[in-house]
Amino acid sequence: MRAGRLQVLLWQRARAPFRDAWALPGGLLEGGETLEESIRRHLAAKVDVREISHVEQLATYSDPDRDPTAWELATAYLGLVELGLDPHVPDDTRWHPIDDLPPTAFDHGAIVLAGRERLRGKLSYSNAGFALAPPTFTLAELREVYVAALGHEVSATNLRRVLERRAVIEPTGERRPSGRAGGRPAEVFRFRDRHLAITDPFAALRPRR
Amino acid sequence: MRAGRLQVLLWQRARAPFRDAWALPGGLLEGGETLEESIRRHLAAKVDVREISHVEQLATYSDPDRDPTAWELATAYLGLVELGLDPHVPDDTRWHPIDDLPPTAFDHGAIVLAGRERLRGKLSYSNAGFALAPPTFTLAELREVYVAALGHEVSATNLRRVLERRAVIEPTGERRPSGRAGGRPAEVFRFRDRHLAITDPFAALRPRR
DNA sequence: GGTAGTTTTTGACTGTGAGTCGTAAACCTC
DNA sequence: GAGGTTTACGACTCACAGTCAAAAACTACC
Numbered sequence: 001m002r003a004g005r006l007q008v009l010l011w012q013r014a015r016a017p018f019r020d021a022w023a024l025p026g027g028l029l030e031g032g033e034t035l036e037e038s039i040r041r042h043l044a045a046k047v048d049v050r051e052i053s054h055v056e057q058l059a060t061y062s063d064p065d066r067d068p069t070a071w072e073l074a075t076a077y078l079g080l081v082e083l084g085l086d087p088h089v090p091d092d093t094r095w096h097p098i099d100d101l102p103p104t105a106f107d108h109g110a111i112v113l114a115g116r117e118r119l120r121g122k123l124s125y126s127n128a129g130f131a132l133a134p135p136t137f138t139l140a141e142l143r144e145v146y147v148a149a150l151g152h153e154v155s156a157t158n159l160r161r162v163l164e165r166r167a168v169i170e171p172t173g174e175r176r177p178s179g180r181a182g183g184r185p186a187e188v189f190r191f192r193d194r195h196l197a198i199t200d201p202f203a204a205l206r207p208r209r
Numbered sequence: 210m211r212a213g214r215l216q217v218l219l220w221q222r223a224r225a226p227f228r229d230a231w232a233l234p235g236g237l238l239e240g241g242e243t244l245e246e247s248i249r250r251h252l253a254a255k256v257d258v259r260e261i262s263h264v265e266q267l268a269t270y271s272d273p274d275r276d277p278t279a280w281e282l283a284t285a286y287l288g289l290v291e292l293g294l295d296p297h298v299p300d301d302t303r304w305h306p307i308d309d310l311p312p313t314a315f316d317h318g319a320i321v322l323a324g325r326e327r328l329r330g331k332l333s334y335s336n337a338g339f340a341l342a343p344p345t346f347t348l349a350e351l352r353e354v355y356v357a358a359l360g361h362e363v364s365a366t367n368l369r370r371v372l373e374r375r376a377v378i379e380p381t382g383e384r385r386p387s388g389r390a391g392g393r394p395a396e397v398f399r400f401r402d403r404h405l406a407i408t409d410p411f412a413a414l415r416p417r418r
Numbered sequence: 419g420g421t422a423g424t425t426t427t428t429g430a431c432t433g434t435g436a437g438t439c440g441t442a443a444a445c446c447t448c
Numbered sequence: 449g450a451g452g453t454t455t456a457c458g459a460c461t462c463a464c465a466g467t468c469a470a471a472a473a474c475t476a477c478c
Contacts, residue, residue: 031280035271060269060284062244071240075269182475183425391446392454
């Protein structure tokens, strides 16, 4: 996330097919490596991989026509970067707002949309926020992250209550003076767990005892 | 689902590696076909594919050691069969209760577990039940399906209220005499939509106006 | 130093969804 | 018709989430 919007890292192709169109980072799988190792290897050519807080597999795309020049499958991964980190990227690579994409190569436009949907789902029934928020944050900051990712307004009051009740976030005890115009200093929170944990969505139909 | 338990179709390998172990149906991808086409093609060798009510991609497994004899990726799919249908299967192929698996080949044991988790999630925040339940059913029948799939008790009262409020199921108006020992005849329901539809899980943090 | 303005926090109120339980309804068998 | 069985329905309660308003804590300015 940058500038209040969800952004995705794309690089501009210099060669056909899809010359000048923007593509997701990635490349060919080598023998003996897993898909995730391959993703990290290719990503390392563009950014500092240590700054990617969470990686998960999205889906595998197999339409024979997805690449007009060759028969190629692609397994898409979703990687998240914390707000505040601003990895240095090479010249051909740039962050793009996810709701205002340039022309994309292959089926990468659809992949980006699928990634956003996955993120939206994960944000509501897991602690995935830890991968987007900085290590510590105020509620106003966290709210902005959720607004950008979910694409709609989020009430700070509700956000706090929900995430605290689910024991997803906890106050650190510190306070932090708020932005430019003064105002009451905000409590500083952190995510309790910085690894993905699903908050049980089956509470619905499960008996309480 | 058969005999009140969630079951999975496996076939017994006749050759190494994993001779005599049980494997998921599947096979190699051919040029020009999508993964889903390939799955259906290989599945057709085992069962009547028309009886599979829903198919979705699970994940792609890429551990180099998953097959000790070759370097092979596998994309797993989840396929669901309605209760009541009992597709004829060849001799080497059999249904196995998902919580009592025989020795499995490759990483297929883990894949089956992942499939069950996916199913459990989908049952609670989508209308995925349509793919497991027969075209029309009583609440008691539907309840059994949910119990088998979720692995815990489900209250019939709640199940009805929840699914009716979400407009996932609707009464057909018919009644059906209940099992052996008499009893009040049960109302017959059907799923409103027999295609996967996610019931919005974001209601949580979205303002109402 | 006081006053106004900003931002965050807190609590009360409310509506809805969901779990529990008891009772009524509808059917069977004997 | 009596007793047993299964399903349906309604009442009660609790927990959770959305709204709103007021209090708290700070800055900036006069």
